[in-house]
Amino acid sequence: MTDAQLRPVQALLVVDVQSAFVSGGEAVPDAARVLDRTRDLLARARAAGALVVHLQNDGEPGTVDEPGTAGWELHLPVTPGAREHVVRKTEDDGFADTPLDALLDDAGVTELTVCGVLSEMCVAATARAALDRGHRVVLPHDAHATYDIPAAPGISDTVPHAMSSRAAEWALGDEVEIVPHAAAVPFTAPTGAVHQAG
Template sequence: MRTAVLVVDVQRGLVEGEAAVPDADTFVAGLAAFLERARLDGVPIVHLQDEGTAPDSPIRRGTEGWELALAVGSGEVVLSKSDDDGFRGTGLHDTLQARGADRLIVVGIQSEMCVAATARGALDRGYTVVMPREGHTTYDVPDDDAGGPAVPAALVARVAEWSLGDAVELPQTLDDVTWS
């Protein structure tokens, strides 16, 4: 098996300022160290960058918030996307196939949306998917006017993992991830 890392939507507008995910600094530092380990071991890395098309999006294209929050290394690929699933309309599958990847470590922001959708897209295309619990994050869900309860981000992330079923490997930490 050849492993690649997919970094989903780790953009400045989601880790800085008012729209930052909870504990953003710790999350970004952990991913930066993880990516450095992948680089040292020669693991291909692909960054997905959401276009942020909504007028009030904190990651609207062309703004500082749209910029990637993690450094992109030499030979790494950045693909823009406008769909939750990073495989739709991006050339991601072809990019991964060109690198011989059949096992993907999926990390990033909004566990229940773009991270889970991209993981599902990978499963649908026959990839083995690893989603380390420490490698994805999201937001607290506020209560709503209809009486729906608030849900903490950690629980939202756990439900996103659960929704993917048994087909996804879920190591606890980024340090637990292996390349084979």
């Protein structure tokens, strides 16, 4: 699908844009691009009155995204309110044991876009779960990223991060709308109830 064919979405899911993954020496290789595209998506979603949900992963003790550590913190500022929420999670799938499903349903969201990290893990799992729930899902190619897959003796050489991200998109099947540029994703306000962020 080309950028020009997009119709508006009612929500933006920002997946795990946490400091451990997008800043410092352990950042994904395309962190600067993902941050730039996410800032743009956030600004336009907020301006349109779309629902914004920041997913924040609670890592296991000793991991870079362990709750309370610097790496766990969301890297981009949140604007809490009726249309912007933070949802903490412990699984790749942002819907698993979280209030995400209820937030989308209460707001009347049926169409959403997903951005963030990591492409083949939490981004893909959350996008797939949204598809499974009947949502229209738009995935901008330039707004998600991951790491290189290390070489595995007897299996493969290193798989470059860009190839891993593209494979993650492809594996979602033909229901997801993969588009080249986040800048082309239009937003609109959902029609359902709004709730103040807790």
